[in-house]
Amino acid sequence: MESTLAAVRRVAVARNATHVDRIVVRIGVLSGVDPEALRFAFEACSPGTLAEGAEFDIESVPAVAHCPTCDRDFPAGRGYICSCPGCGNLSGDIRSGRELELRCIEFTHTPATS
Amino acid sequence: MNPESTPVTTAPEGYRINPLSGAAVSAARGLAGPLSAEISAALSASPKGEVSVRSGDLNLPLLEKNDILAERNRGYFLGRGLVALNLVSSPGAGKTTLLEHTLDGFGRQTKCAVLVGDLETDNDGRRLHRPHAPVAQITTGTVCHLDAGMIARAAESINLDGVKILFIENVGNLVCPASFDLGEQVRVVLLSTTEGEDKPLKYPPIFKSAHLVLLTKVDVSDALGFNRALAVENIRRIAPQARLIQLSARSGEGMAEWYDFLRSLAPKS
Numbered sequence: 001m002e003s004t005l006a007a008v009r010r011v012a013v014a015r016n017a018t019h020v021d022r023i024v025v026r027i028g029v030l031s032g033v034d035p036e037a038l039r040f041a042f043e044a045c046s047p048g049t050l051a052e053g054a055e056f057d058i059e060s061v062p063a064v065a066h067c068p069t070c071d072r073d074f075p076a077g078r079g080y081i082c083s084c085p086g087c088g089n090l091s092g093d094i095r096s097g098r099e100l101e102l103r104c105i106e107f108t109h110t111p112a113t114s
Numbered sequence: 115m116n117p118e119s120t121p122v123t124t125a126p127e128g129y130r131i132n133p134l135s136g137a138a139v140s141a142a143r144g145l146a147g148p149l150s151a152e153i154s155a156a157l158s159a160s161p162k163g164e165v166s167v168r169s170g171d172l173n174l175p176l177l178e179k180n181d182i183l184a185e186r187n188r189g190y191f192l193g194r195g196l197v198a199l200n201l202v203s204s205p206g207a208g209k210t211t212l213l214e215h216t217l218d219g220f221g222r223q224t225k226c227a228v229l230v231g232d233l234e235t236d237n238d239g240r241r242l243h244r245p246h247a248p249v250a251q252i253t254t255g256t257v258c259h260l261d262a263g264m265i266a267r268a269a270e271s272i273n274l275d276g277v278k279i280l281f282i283e284n285v286g287n288l289v290c291p292a293s294f295d296l297g298e299q300v301r302v303v304l305l306s307t308t309e310g311e312d313k314p315l316k317y318p319p320i321f322k323s324a325h326l327v328l329l330t331k332v333d334v335s336d337a338l339g340f341n342r343a344l345a346v347e348n349i350r351r352i353a354p355q356a357r358l359i360q361l362s363a364r365s366g367e368g369m370a371e372w373y374d375f376l377r378s379l380a381p382k383s
Contacts, residue, residue: 032293104168105172
């Protein structure tokens with residue numbers, strides 16, 4: 001969460017934001033991050049920062065594995081045993097689901113008065 | 115190098131590093147300095163005058179400190195021309211015994227070094243202590259895994275000149291080490307025949323992250339009633355990406371295959 005708020009701050013400051021209104025993060029189901037714990041951490045850590053009171057949205061990214069035999073991607077569920085629905089072969093080639101990203105922010109910009 | 119006389123350094127975080135053999139003679143290239151701005155992309159556009167703005171899609175990786183340090187270690191190892199292996203398993207699966215035999219066999223032809231982690235004692239570092247192999251013990255205190263910062267400091271504490279293979283013997287634990295990239299090129303997960311055949315099913319993340327799975331202590335598997343075929347099937351289901359070698363450091367079975375694997379990794383110079 002500290003690294004999330006640090007990234008939000010870097011992005012916001014570079015754009016001269018005066019307040020961050022909304023934060024969207026992408027969390028892969030295999031990233032090891034529990035969305036509820038992340039939300040709780042945001043509530044706990046954001047007061048006093050530019051992002052205080054911001055809406056905190058979590059986009060869940062499903063696990064996708066790739067079958068080398070059929071050359072196609074398939075949903076990998078929780079990602080532990082990835083069996084291709086086409087040929088039944090097991091695949092260890094996880095193509096997505098480990099994401100831990102700041103997707104975007106929405107912010108308020110107040111022009112400096114001169 | 116006498117293990118009694120080497121300096122023990124205590125990091126601010128509380129873990130200790132004790133170079134037991136082959137200590138660095140002069141300060142190695144620093145790895146612990148301040149990080150540069152690691153993410154400076156996507157910071158250029160500066161909308162002016164609007165009141166409410168939505169940034170474009172940034173998709174900025176939220177790199178935790180450990181991951182940044184791990185990438186740094188990876189580059190450092192690459193630059194030094196060595197391959198780092200992270201050995202993880204439950205306590206007692208045979209990591210240290212395997213490394214003792216590996217240093218005595220393979221390690222005589224190809225220079226190896228070891229960083230070994232435990233909560234307390236230098237026992238493993240002393241067991242691995244060899245004149246021809248730099249070894250540093252990391253005692254983590256209460257921490258249940260090694261992290262990339264510990265590895266950076268421990269790697270600086272020993273002389274890595276000429277080393278082709280760096281073994282990192284992690285703290286015995288099948289849970290937390292899965293989440294901590296140390297900057298290794300190869301992750302090796304050990305499962306011994308004294309454990310249950312279903313361990314890969316019970317602790318999937320660490321097996322999922324393996325490049326190589328070693329089924330150890332196969333010399334005693336019959337005496338233990340260990341079902342090797344079932345264990346292999348479970349490993350294959352959870353870790354189809356991983357290579358599997360069955361071996362016994364004590365009997366020597368499978369060690370040639372393990373050495374061949376190491377030889378295939380060692381950079382030619």
